[in-house]
Amino acid sequence: MNEEPLLEGDFGGPPGAGGTPRFHLRLTRTELQIQGGPPGAGGVLRLADVVGCHTLRAPSLPAAAFFAVYAYPPRCRGVSGGPRRRRRAPTFRVDAAPHYEGNRATAERWARAIRYLVRGLPLPPQTEILPEPRRRRLLLLLNPFGGRGQALSWCQSHVLPMITEADISFNLIQTERANHARELVTGISLDEWDGIVTVSGDGLLYEVVNGLMDRPDWAAALRMPLGILPCGSGNALAAAINFHAGLAPALGLSLLQNCAVLLCRGTPSPLDLVSVTTASGARVFSFLSVAWGLVADVDIESERLRRLGPARFALGAAARLLALHTYRGRLSYLPAVPRSATADVAADVTADVAVPLPRAISDLGLCAGIPSGPGTPEGDWGDGEDAPGLGDAPRSGDAPGFGDPPELGDPPEFGDPQNMGENPGKKEGAAVGDAPVRGDAPVRGDAPGRGDVAVGTPPISGTTAIPLAPQIHEVTQRPEDTPKHALTSTYDLTPNLGDIQDPPFHRVASDPASPPKNASPRGGPVDDLLVPLGHPLPPGWVTLEGDFVLVLAIYQSHLGAELVAAPRARPDDGLIHLCYVRAGVSRGALLRALLAMARGGGGGGEGGDAAAADVVAGPPVSRVPARAFRLEPLTPRGVLTVDGERVEYGPLQGQIHRGLARLLTPAAP
Numbered sequence: 001m002n003e004e005p006l007l008e009g010d011f012g013g014p015p016g017a018g019g020t021p022r023f024h025l026r027l028t029r030t031e032l033q034i035q036g037g038p039p040g041a042g043g044v045l046r047l048a049d050v051v052g053c054h055t056l057r058a059p060s061l062p063a064a065a066f067f068a069v070y071a072y073p074p075r076c077r078g079v080s081g082g083p084r085r086r087r088r089a090p091t092f093r094v095d096a097a098p099h100y101e102g103n104r105a106t107a108e109r110w111a112r113a114i115r116y117l118v119r120g121l122p123l124p125p126q127t128e129i130l131p132e133p134r135r136r137r138l139l140l141l142l143n144p145f146g147g148r149g150q151a152l153s154w155c156q157s158h159v160l161p162m163i164t165e166a167d168i169s170f171n172l173i174q175t176e177r178a179n180h181a182r183e184l185v186t187g188i189s190l191d192e193w194d195g196i197v198t199v200s201g202d203g204l205l206y207e208v209v210n211g212l213m214d215r216p217d218w219a220a221a222l223r224m225p226l227g228i229l230p231c232g233s234g235n236a237l238a239a240a241i242n243f244h245a246g247l248a249p250a251l252g253l254s255l256l257q258n259c260a261v262l263l264c265r266g267t268p269s270p271l272d273l274v275s276v277t278t279a280s281g282a283r284v285f286s287f288l289s290v291a292w293g294l295v296a297d298v299d300i301e302s303e304r305l306r307r308l309g310p311a312r313f314a315l316g317a318a319a320r321l322l323a324l325h326t327y328r329g330r331l332s333y334l335p336a337v338p339r340s341a342t343a344d345v346a347a348d349v350t351a352d353v354a355v356p357l358p359r360a361i362s363d364l365g366l367c368a369g370i371p372s373g374p375g376t377p378e379g380d381w382g383d384g385e386d387a388p389g390l391g392d393a394p395r396s397g398d399a400p401g402f403g404d405p406p407e408l409g410d411p412p413e414f415g416d417p418q419n420m421g422e423n424p425g426k427k428e429g430a431a432v433g434d435a436p437v438r439g440d441a442p443v444r445g446d447a448p449g450r451g452d453v454a455v456g457t458p459p460i461s462g463t464t465a466i467p468l469a470p471q472i473h474e475v476t477q478r479p480e481d482t483p484k485h486a487l488t489s490t491y492d493l494t495p496n497l498g499d500i501q502d503p504p505f506h507r508v509a510s511d512p513a514s515p516p517k518n519a520s521p522r523g524g525p526v527d528d529l530l531v532p533l534g535h536p537l538p539p540g541w542v543t544l545e546g547d548f549v550l551v552l553a554i555y556q557s558h559l560g561a562e563l564v565a566a567p568r569a570r571p572d573d574g575l576i577h578l579c580y581v582r583a584g585v586s587r588g589a590l591l592r593a594l595l596a597m598a599r600g601g602g603g604g605g606e607g608g609d610a611a612a613a614d615v616v617a618g619p620p621v622s623r624v625p626a627r628a629f630r631l632e633p634l635t636p637r638g639v640l641t642v643d644g645e646r647v648e649y650g651p652l653q654g655q656i657h658r659g660l661a662r663l664l665t666p667a668a669p
């Protein structure tokens, strides 16, 4: 309540409330403070929960103007999956001036100021003459079969009304088959859109990223802001966005509502991509993870349990724990740590045998800290019921909740973009097949911004001097040492069925001779940290050889909506968080590690994230921050996934490209 108000004024209630309830409003940068009105009507509306504000007119009160604030504060606590949000639309009457024009000007001043604040746009000092912020146009791509198949109904009931209130115009296209989204984005006209948003799981966004990379103008295409509305079974990126926004862990509809609110408030921010090259030379771009062993097996084997939603992963993991497999292979990586810090990294890596890793890494300040609090506080806007006397503006297409149905203001200034009566989702129905559902006709305007973002990271050269634990042997790697069988074996695509003995790992130092750089086989930046698969690694790389339960290269905090795998990972930290568990781990220790990950993702409720950050960090999970990695499976059969999608089995390698893509995330207040 102490923040300096940007606007302050006295207003009446909605049309049906008559003239008596009067409200005193104060608008600050972070909240709308509502005082007065009937008992219980006051309170504070956090702008973090507000998606838009429209001006309205009531025919029965021709001189008055109204403005409605659309907010979705979290309501119920204790609901499984996190707090649900409930729509609020407090509506205020402006009636101080004798004529409509004067009242409309005041209502519009408030509405625009709120819209600016919600979108994080800089407010000019003089708020009297705010120009209308440009309307955003989103291309929504929806997989009707993602997750439990609820994407379309959830989108219609929860997303489309909200983004309409946020003045976002959209086209909604349902995908008809795998790779449909990928094909679509290779052909779209980029400057018609301010963002591409997938409504499904991580797999659909993976298609979009790689479709943009297929374009000849891939560099410009990757400037297109991307968003995700989670309706899949994994929803890892959505959970990471939720996490970094400081919101309480959420699942299902709660997570979707959170992400929809965040999207309405979103501005583009950098998103790291990892280019992954497989044995055949295919190159894909990944925003989430590369997995081998337990994680990949569970992901692919639980596909048939898709209808269970996120529970499919818990069941799959339980089955895999009972029949634990190990995989022999060679994991090499280019540490992300500068030379001066090698001692700490060495401690971590060597400690694969004995000491937890991530603490030392975070102590080096390489990773941004995780948000301190588990969730943002709820506003004190009543306790679940509508405040008496403070009528909510009707939902678009709903019967009005008060006597006189509000109307648009004057058409020239309050035209379609403000049209409260318009609800594309309800009015027109969502398209099935490739007929797009039109929201409002897209407005042509500025092409999406093309800010400069660093592509790639400077190579780190030099040979790392690492003190070795007694169990680990250093070997100088020469070309003839390259495991030819690993590079030339025929890999089939069935999971490994046999456990393998657990010999100690070997660290292999790389050959200092300067190897050839990896050429870019198709669109995308050159992988300047990599040499072609099959060539000896450049100086500065570290290699571990042995038997693994899992190897996971992850660049987001979450592996699934309920699984925090790298709590300190940020979407743009320029790091591959390399996690691995070596053979010999007990089932109990592995189960504890998985449960700690699940606690971080929501199983532990609020506060779980921070606690899990420490638990997940310890043994048996070893972690190394890296810029690039190479994985050479020596077990001839197994599963490899990129962003949860299966790729050819065999050696692969990847390098991070910092901030190569852009992600729609909420603007800082």
Ligand SMILES: Nc1ncnc2c1ncn2[C@@H]1O[C@H](COP(=O)(O)OP(=O)(O)OP(=O)(O)O)[C@@H](O)[C@H]1O
Residues within 6 Å of the ligand: 143, 144, 145, 146, 147, 148, 174, 175, 176, 177, 178, 179, 180, 200, 201, 202, 203, 204, 205, 207, 231, 232, 233, 234, 235, 236, 306, 644, 645
């Ligand atoms: N209309 C469609 N019919 C069949 N498959 C589709 C269709 N649209 C997309 N796909 C494919 O479905 C797969 C899964 O999609 P998606 O990842 O969006 O959902 P999910 O698997 O439930 O979620 P998650 O990846 O988060 O677990 C992707 O490989 C995608 O290519």
